[in-house]
Amino acid sequence: MDGLSLDEIERLIGAADGRDDDLWKTISGLGVARVARLLVEEIVFRADPANVHRTFDVGLELTGEGIAEPVGYVFRVRPEGQIEFFEGTSATAVHVISYDCADLVRDVFGHARTPRPSRRALRPRFEESHDPSRDRDLLESVLYSQRATTAVLSGIDAAPPDLGELSTRYLSDKWGGLHWFTPHYERHFGGLRHERLRILEIGIGGFEGRSTGGGSLLMWRRYFPRAVVFGMDIFDKSGLDQPRIKTLRGDQNNADWLTGIAREYGPFDIIIDDGSHINEHVLHSFSVLFEHLRTGGTYVIEDMWTSYCPGYGGDDAAVAGPSTSVGLVKKLVDALHHEEHHVAAGVAAEGVASKVAGLHVYRNLAFIDKGINIDGGIPRFIPRRGLV
Ligand SMILES: C[S@@+](CC[C@H](N)C(=O)[O-])C[C@H]1O[C@@H](n2cnc3c(N)ncnc32)[C@H](O)[C@@H]1O
Incomplete structure (x- = not known):
């Protein structure tokens, strides 16, 4: 059967x-x-x-x-x-x-x-x-x-346990030791628990093994009882396929492949980048996949510490440059305010600005909300200089 x-x-x-x-x-x-x-x-x-x-x-x-x-x-x-x-x-x-x-x-x-x-x-x-x-x-x-x-x-x-407990149970690294991400996920996604969702996570874990890793995919499956969860990885992880979890094999830096899977399985309500953490890959994946996020959805980038790490294409400096994941988030802060510029900013030209509706940044973790970010901005008759 x-x-x-x-x-x-x-x-x-x-x-x-x-x-x-x-x-x-x-x-x-x-x-x-x-x-x-x-x-x-x-x-x-x-x-x-x-x-x-x-x-x-x-x-x-x-x-x-x-x-x-x-x-x-x-x-x-x-x-x-x-x-x-x-x-x-x-x-x-x-x-x-x-x-x-x-x-x-x-x-x-x-x-x-x-x-x-x-x-x-x-x-x-x-x-x-x-x-x-x-x-x-x-x-x-x-x-x-x-x-x-x-x-x-x-x-x-039984109601699902909280994400910290699930992360520990299924051996994801989203809670404890390396990262303390789950309370932030809980805050942003707790209200969606019983929604029908499509979730895509880049990075499954468990190295080369076909059936190893998958901690966070199991965590999402248990936490969101009505969601389907897609995991993508550079390695074949098909041994982890099960009801409501589908794994996809490919490179997050390959735009054609990303577009193909997004057209087939998207649009997604949540996209999480926990893949290679190489800055070029993170920016590339975002530039392709944000379009395939549903309006009202959230794009998450983990492990932004690599912005400061040359081994991952980051900068060895206290101020991260534009080609890093922290640089992307800084650019999106401007994008969020695109209507206040009164001229199209660089990011607006890419079409992302009018769709970034919120940014929530924690240490090593960013949540980028997609929505309609068009309300006309501050009107022209408001003085463009301080009043006193
Ligand atoms: C940190 S692990 C993911 C952990 C998992 N999300 C969790 O929380 O349990 C990162 C994964 O990204 C995968 N990866 C590395 N480079 C990649 C690439 N270019 N495209 C897709 N996946 C990649 C690795 O094979 C590894 O399984």
Whole structure:
């Protein structure tokens, strides 16, 4: 059975907020079995690690329009904390979670709103015993089994941890040791958590390995439950592809290639440059990709320390020059004020000025907001000299 493509996943996420009949049409069109598998994979990805002393099975049963036989899955919760899954049923499942498939789509991919009454049934399967000497063991078993079920349910209900914790969990370097970026990301992106987003990050990490790195891609996937995340890297990283994450191989300094992928997968809501950090590459990528950022979106540049580092094409001086990432940001401060110049400034000629709507600069990190930056500026009748 083929997994859902990114387009299909986006269609399902879009339908999760729609009317029941439209949602059911989307589920049937995509195939109930494929949708069920995606939901189970997503639940396992999001679930908190379980703290159990032995393996427990937890069942899932999906019913609904056009589903003749309930679709069954088993979550196998291991003492090491991880959860495996397979299609079918388990005679030893400690709970069976029953859902109308459309309701589970809404609970996993819908826009989070105020808490609502439960949309699922939760049926415990207690082991029966008529031997009083086993009562304590059975009670203990019930208590541990709750931990297993709670871990599975956390994959549906739990709010994502904060970015610092996710960065640490998935081994991104955005928090701790080298950088302290995540509170800034949290401030700028926290309000977008439940939006439908397309995110592009340059730089996946993990060196040459096909399946190594990807810490920040996983972090974004977990933090933004309704986003699709594209990661690009000079190395092949296709071993990291999974639902809602797609890797692309190419050079961030190659304008034709960047334009090609942006036309295919953009426009993006968020673009993050955490790639080579070579100043020429950073400026080049920005000059191509800013155009493919949605109006209202944000372009992020990390590791601007390389502006002061000749090994990265930076300047060995306290004041960074125009061909560095800090130089780009300084130029954009002027661009932001393009209407106050009353003549087209250099940056305005590139067409970027009227689209830079905000700049937020932290140490080694810049957020460039894209918007419509045209409001006429300060009128001519306001005196062009100080009044006193
Ligand atoms: C700092 S790591 C990315 C870390 C990752 N974003 C995270 O937070 O977990 C930088 C990545 O940029 C990639 N890279 C280097 N030069 C590149 C280029 N010219 N184009 C695209 N990617 C490049 C490297 O292979 C490396 O994987």
